[in-house]
């Protein structure tokens with residue numbers, strides 16, 4: 168199974184919306200998918216489940232969120248519980264998010280340091296995310312896991328990324344997104360190297376994920392465009408993305424960069440789908456499966472078809488890049 172993180176420390180670029188839509192598109196491509204909500208804001212969970220479903224989740228005693236599965240390990244009351252994933256569809260297993268997950272930050276920070284002392288518990292704590300994702304994948308026999316992360320460079324994301332083979336970076340066509348790459352690129356490399364070093368010290372018989380965190384490319388998200396700006400302003404930032412990605416993320420400064428249209432690292436460019444996104448959130452369905460009964464009437468149906476084609480192309484590009492095996496059509 169391939170595990171793919173959607174990550175950028177810049178907030179609001181569209182990470183959660185991407186994970187939600189790609190989970191459904193991979194299901195359209197006849198794959199079984201884990202969608203893991205590892206952001207304590209739990210926005211991905213609210214995209215999949217309505218308020219009644221979330222309330223039922225909280226009222227139950229099951230280990231049905233990422234935090235509830237991990238809590239006994241955190242509190243030293245036994246090991247990790249087997250997570251009970253939510254099932255918005257037969258082909259999708261959602262590892263529900265949890266606001267309380269932020270309580271784990273300090274422990275994860277300590278554990279990261281203690282891995283260098285070869286402490287068994289430290290490895291169990293860091294590897295908990297990979298274990299939870301693995302359990303959810305086994306539940307449905309998933310071929311791919313998509314991981315939504317919060318917008319920061321903290322210890323929770325660092326540990327969560329050790330569960331991930333690949334990292335996709337959603338970007339907006341603005342100064343902060345392009346500049347942000349200069350933080351996120353080197354940070355990813357440092358984390359990858361530090362984890363590789365720690366893995367070598369892991370006691371035998373302790374499960375430690377590979378944590379390849381290989382950069383798979385970027386997705387240019389255009390919903391963040393400010394309409395009061397001239398078109399040239401965002402075209403300029405968009406044109407800078409290939410070079411900035413090469414320099415900051417791939418650590419290849421000074422190499423000639425292609426245009427964004429020709430850039431193999433640009434996995435896709437998504438437009439602002441405007442009212443379709445609001446309808447999708449309301450219906451808790453992906454934009455590309457909206458029906459007239461969901462409010463997608465008249466001209467919206469053409470937009471729905473276009474959106475389907477955009478996400479299909481993006482999912483295929485990501486699958487190719489990350490080595491996700493696709494069933495024959």
Ligand SMILES: Nc1ncnc2c1ncn2[C@@H]1O[C@H](COP(=O)(O)OP(=O)(O)OP(=O)(O)O)[C@@H](O)[C@H]1O
Nearest residue numbers: 178179180181182183184318390438439440441444
């Ligand atoms: N392609 C799009 N078209 C229209 N609106 C979009 C698109 N992508 C995202 N949005 C909207 O932009 C906002 C931010 O998106 P989202 O929550 O996915 O970003 P995020 O990167 O996960 O944010 P955070 O950093 O807070 O986790 C949301 O209101 C979402 O509906």
Ligand SMILES: [Mg+2]
Nearest residue numbers: 182183206210
């Ligand atoms: Mg988000």
